[in-house]
Amino acid sequence: MVKNIHRSLVSAVIAVSLAVTACSPAEDGAVEEEKGASASALTLKDNNGEQELHPPYERVAVTDNRAFEILSDWGVHIVAAPLDLVPDTLSKDINEESVEANLGSHREPDLEALVAADPDIVVNGQRFSQYQDDLESLVDGTPVVDFTPRDGEDMAKELIRQTEAMGKIFGHEDDAKALVDDFNAALERAKKAYDPDKKIMAVNTSGGEINYIAPGKGRFYGPLFELIGMTPALEVDNASDDHEGDDISVEAIAQSNPDYILVMDRDGAIAKDEEGYTPGQKLVEDSSALKNVTAVKEGRIVTAPQDTYTNENIITYTETLNAMADAFEKN
Template identity: 35%
Template sequence: MRSVRFRKTIVVTSTVLCAGMALSACGESGGTSADSGRSQGNVTVATSKGDLEVPREPARVAALDNTSFATLKAFGVKPVVVPKALLPKAGFEDWKNDSSIKDAGTHREPKFEAINAAEPDLIVGGYRFTDHHDKLAKIATTVDVAPSDEAAGGYVNSLRTQTEELGKIFGKEDEAKEIVAALDKARDAAAQATKGESVFLAVASAGKIDNGASRIGRLAEPLKLKNVLSAEGQDSTSVHDNSGLAPETIAQLNPDWMIMMDRDAATGGEGTEAVAAKKLVDGMEAWDKTTFRTKNQVVYLQSDFYVTEGAQAYTDAFNKVTTAFNAAG
């Protein structure tokens, strides 16, 4: 990767960086300045790198973690740079079409020059951008409060933490409490609605249906469901490759329910014509006699779930599960 020329305010000695009252991070975003505790413009948040002092209510925000987009929008934050290719197709047209909001590229091909040129006070990184943390931290204070499967209590619980920490940063603690309360209510209702039924966690990708347990197993963790296929043998959170799962295998397992994430709908199929997940499911002859098909027990997650995956997305997913399972009796 070619080198990046950072703006002059960043390219100074470490001594000057640590002395500047406007900057709380020094080199690595996990560090803080010697007298940062006396700064009235900072707030300490819990991150994947440990406690970190960040600017309170930063004016210029680089929003890179797609799981935070809906929360930042709910807080009234208008970023200066975002990975526009990762924006959901609906609900973020203002960010996508605003020329004053620069494009950060993607996690696969980040546009570091664009991020740097946007002169952010704070970078909300992590999740897909986790591997780029160190380079981002050289541009501006970089905070990683993204949800994680490895976090205490699992992915869904870490969505609560993410929302609360972002609430601290942007002075939106009350709004954060409302988002968390909605998530908790939806999760608890879904847990109550499920009673040990078997389920196939599926993903529609490249026009095929595969095992999506590595990605949406997170959704099933708080629920009373029996997953017929585990994520064993899959790369962590990977739903990009064709595992060769045969429809007949699912037919033989005959799960009571299917929960479907449509990756094609969210990404456009990456060069392959996307086929609606429901069309794929209904057209699978091997499943004609399965319980989930004959009883129409398929829960389709929001079409943009693959590029959202934040607190609001999981709230909606849990609500869909509750509605479907309660209706089935």
């Protein structure tokens, strides 16, 4: 009987001891919490250096035109944006009703409105890159990231870098990978379909005029010359990356006799509702100076999506590359 009581007491002591051992790690719990906290930390290098980030982010301000469509498609909650720069194609999701603060435009920004919106991260870039310091001071302690494609860098790599960074920050890495895969496939398709014996001209239609987009440095289409290996129909000294393209004579464009003309319709993005607006492709097709050009006679005119000038993201490039591939494959 005494032995049985002794055994029972020993068992009870062991059981209590095991229970205490199992429960005691308030320390283990703390370790797990610490691991969880450090696992959520994210260090990324953007255009201004290393950024230590702590997602998830629930109140997002976006000033970068190249990020609007991506984040909107992913359902990211945007609390502040320069609505004057948001393309009409995205205004259903990014508008006065959906955002708490309209930051205006890069020409007359209302940066103070950002403070009232109380974002937990700001995705800055492109036209608003110039306000980086101002934004940082207004939202002191809140990260302001900028992954705008950098001048002088490979545009394909820069678009991928930006997209992948957005995926990591906002927990959409699989979606970002899908965008990158689509872009790479479109680029490879355009490369494969293009015949280097065919001469290419890129133009920007602005103010009803047809302006030259320089291979390499010109807006939107410029980088595609090198990425695809396209043969320029015309190369001009001292060409620029001007947002309206370079002003050279339509006769000079005609004389170069391009086999394909690539059109970015700037007016289509910012002035399509104005009186007298003519779509860029129609301007090219109806130009008397261009009527005998091979590209016009053969119907080899490729127009980027109408909102391209204010929506130059990886999705827009993918759509344009596929349209170019379609044209190259037909001819």
